[in-house]
Amino acid sequence: MTRFSGRKVLVLEDEAMVSLLIEDLLLDLGCEVLGPCMRISEANRILDSGATPDLALLDVNVAGERSFPLAERLSRANVAILFVTGYDSAGMEPRWRDHPALRKPFTHVDFESMVTKLLAGGTA
Amino acid sequence: MTVRHFLDGGGDVAARILTHDWAASPLGPIDNWPSPLKIAVSMLINSRFPKCLVWGPELTTIYNDAFRPILGAKPEALGRSFRDIWSEAWSEIGPIAERAFAGEATFIENFPLTVERNGYPEEAWFTFCYSPVRDESGAVVGIIDTVMETTQTVQAQKNARMVNAELAHRIKNTLAVISAIVNQSFRSASSLDEAHDTLSSRIDALGQAHAILTQSSWSVAPIRAVIEGALSPHRNDLGRIAIKGPPIELSAKQSLSLALGINELATNAVKYGALSVPGGAIAIGWTLGAPDSEELFRLTWTEKGGPLVAKPKRSGFGSRLIERALAEAFSGDTTVDYAPDGVRFELVTKMIHLRAEEPAASAA
Numbered sequence: 001m002t003r004f005s006g007r008k009v010l011v012l013e014d015e016a017m018v019s020l021l022i023e024d025l026l027l028d029l030g031c032e033v034l035g036p037c038m039r040i041s042e043a044n045r046i047l048d049s050g051a052t053p054d055l056a057l058l059d060v061n062v063a064g065e066r067s068f069p070l071a072e073r074l075s076r077a078n079v080a081i082l083f084v085t086g087y088d089s090a091g092m093e094p095r096w097r098d099h100p101a102l103r104k105p106f107t108h109v110d111f112e113s114m115v116t117k118l119l120a121g122g123t124a
Numbered sequence: 125m126t127v128r129h130f131l132d133g134g135g136d137v138a139a140r141i142l143t144h145d146w147a148a149s150p151l152g153p154i155d156n157w158p159s160p161l162k163i164a165v166s167m168l169i170n171s172r173f174p175k176c177l178v179w180g181p182e183l184t185t186i187y188n189d190a191f192r193p194i195l196g197a198k199p200e201a202l203g204r205s206f207r208d209i210w211s212e213a214w215s216e217i218g219p220i221a222e223r224a225f226a227g228e229a230t231f232i233e234n235f236p237l238t239v240e241r242n243g244y245p246e247e248a249w250f251t252f253c254y255s256p257v258r259d260e261s262g263a264v265v266g267i268i269d270t271v272m273e274t275t276q277t278v279q280a281q282k283n284a285r286m287v288n289a290e291l292a293h294r295i296k297n298t299l300a301v302i303s304a305i306v307n308q309s310f311r312s313a314s315s316l317d318e319a320h321d322t323l324s325s326r327i328d329a330l331g332q333a334h335a336i337l338t339q340s341s342w343s344v345a346p347i348r349a350v351i352e353g354a355l356s357p358h359r360n361d362l363g364r365i366a367i368k369g370p371p372i373e374l375s376a377k378q379s380l381s382l383a384l385g386i387n388e389l390a391t392n393a394v395k396y397g398a399l400s401v402p403g404g405a406i407a408i409g410w411t412l413g414a415p416d417s418e419e420l421f422r423l424t425w426t427e428k429g430g431p432l433v434a435k436p437k438r439s440g441f442g443s444r445l446i447e448r449a450l451a452e453a454f455s456g457d458t459t460v461d462y463a464p465d466g467v468r469f470e471l472v473t474k475m476i477h478l479r480a481e482e483p484a485a486s487a488a
Contacts, residue, residue, distance in 0.1 A: 015297060016381065016449030020441065021304035024311065038452045086296035104300035108307070 004119050005030035010046065010053040012037045012070070013084065014062045018104070022057060022084070025111055031055075031119075040065050044073075053079050055118050057102075060085040060092065068093050080118045128154065130162040134169030135189040140202055141165070149203045150182035160259045164266060174273070177257070178206040178221065179266035185209060194250075194273055196241025206269075212245070213237045224254035224267040234274050249278040301380075302327065308441040322391065325357040329387035332356055333380045344373040344479055347382070351408060354386035361390075361399050369410035372421075375479050381453035388442035389425050389469055397467050398430035404466075405429050413475045421456075421473050427466035435462040454478075 009031045013019040019036035037043040058067045083101040131138040147153045174190040183206040233251045252271035256264040313319035332353030336345045398404030407426045413419020456473025
């Protein structure tokens, strides 16, 4: 499947196994993967270098650090955001509580449908 | 000398009661004490439950031996006002004592109080009953405070709730990892049988590392145990694998990543490397620098005596796992060298990164 060929997706995920999975699922969809970043600073560096992702998949707790400030930055740059997290909504900041989130562990079907929706111009 | 048999069996505090100067207290000389007071004291000091008798409008206090630990390093409480002894908590317990003097008994479980008994304010919890003591006429002349300190229990419960929340989060993460492993094992396999074998050896390696970590309540694991556990799916070949290095402990994440990495290397060795032919052998070794220093920790996997090695055409999940997961967990560098005479893998990081557990999430 290459329906999203050329679309850039930033991936922030510190669990290497899960990042490998996300990466493969995105490649299957034809996306170009920025990262996967294991640290928030790494994601910021990619953005600093001028990269313009269409979508960002963000783990919430990355090596003990919260990714909400990065989400703010991406949101200001009009990048669609999908949280991928083991936390339920209680673990989210109120600002992001109703934002699209994929709960770990997730199914491929859910992953594909959420990514598809967001890349096809769903709510950012 | 008057015999004071009502103090019989009263332990250490009985001796202190006997020598205390009661004449100077609101209770007056001990031999003039009314019968209800003597009987109440006798019942009190013969109890092995922590108890305290609070007598008369001056709230004069007599405690039993079991009550002593609750007082900590407070000044001698015998004969003093209960209000003064617990002045730091009186705004909370005063009204309860008042109700008992009004004839109403109270039972409260795990009541939090900030007490000062060891020179600093500390949070403590108590399960207690204030009950009125009446004389023959029915007038409330004192109260008995029966109390169990439950600080340790309450703290253990709090701790258990925290551990539980952390565990729930960890299980979710583990399931996500398993789901990733299942997915990757199937997509890169050429047959169902191969997928089955790869999957079960990966989950087995993960399971072994979990078992080792469980022994240390999920904090650290000895490196040798992690490596041996990861090799256990290949136990038939253990005689050809030499493991050598000084003892060192790894964090939970490092242990799990190393277990998966070693399992991938071993699986590759069985399929294409040193373990695919008789006579091949593997040496696993590591060296340490000074603890918590910038000096290097270096782990190597060296295959010898196998068939001629060729670099694989595409980078499989196994090698990506080795490179990415291990580099990440150890904050170091990994290299897999497909040297013609045998695969060589190296993991290098600074000693300060060993066991460096990432801080737990602040909210769960």
